[in-house]
Amino acid sequence: MKVKKQTRKEFLNDVSKLGAATLVGATWLSACSSPSGQSESSSAEAVSAPPTEPEPAAEEEPAPTQLAADACEDLSGLTEQELAMREQLKYVAQSEKEGQVCTNCRFWQAPETEGSCGGCQLIKGSIHPNGWCASWVAMPADAS
Ligand code: SF4
Numbered sequence: 297m298k299v300k301k302q303t304r305k306e307f308l309n310d311v312s313k314l315g316a317a318t319l320v321g322a323t324w325l326s327a328c329s330s331p332s333g334q335s336e337s338s339s340a341e342a343v344s345a346p347p348t349e350p351e352p353a354a355e356e357e358p359a360p361t362q363l364a365a366d367a368c369e370d371l372s373g374l375t376e377q378e379l380a381m382r383e384q385l386k387y388v389a390q391s392e393k394e395g396q397v398c399t400n401c402r403f404w405q406a407p408e409t410e411g412s413c414g415g416c417q418l419i420k421g422s423i424h425p426n427g428w429c430a431s432w433v434a435m436p437a438d439a440s
Pocket residue numbers: 387397398399401402403404405415416417418419423427428429430431432433
């Protein structure tokens with residue numbers, strides 16, 4: 297089989313046609329990739345971008361109570377052991393921990409009358425709504 301030898305002029309002409317065809321093809325593909333004219337790669341990035349995490353719910357700040365700080369100091373009727381437990385868990389009637397008070401603790405026992413002293417599942421005796429102890433654990437979100 298005989299191969300036709302290409303002249304330099306014919307070669308340059310072919311290369312020029314190939315370059316023009318490539319340029320037209322790339323422009324056409326780019327224009328057709330999306331209605332807004334965005335390139336295919338940016339659409340792919342938009343699709344493959346990881347879903348954004350939902351904003352975590354802001355920790356609910358407990359409503360301040362109007363109850364006097366010393367309103368829940370009646371410890372009569374408590375045993376030595378129960379009194380020791382209050383001390384052991386470092387219970388205080390006024391929390392110094394930001395966002396942590398008995399009313400948003402999972403062990404809180406709300407009083408029957410709003411604005412009164414409550415109770416605790418761990419510590420016996422009267423518990424101030426603004427109190428705190430070392431066993432504080434956040435109230436589960438589904439609890440009320
Ligand atoms: Fe308050 Fe502590 Fe009882 Fe929680 S465990 S309700 S912080 S006393």
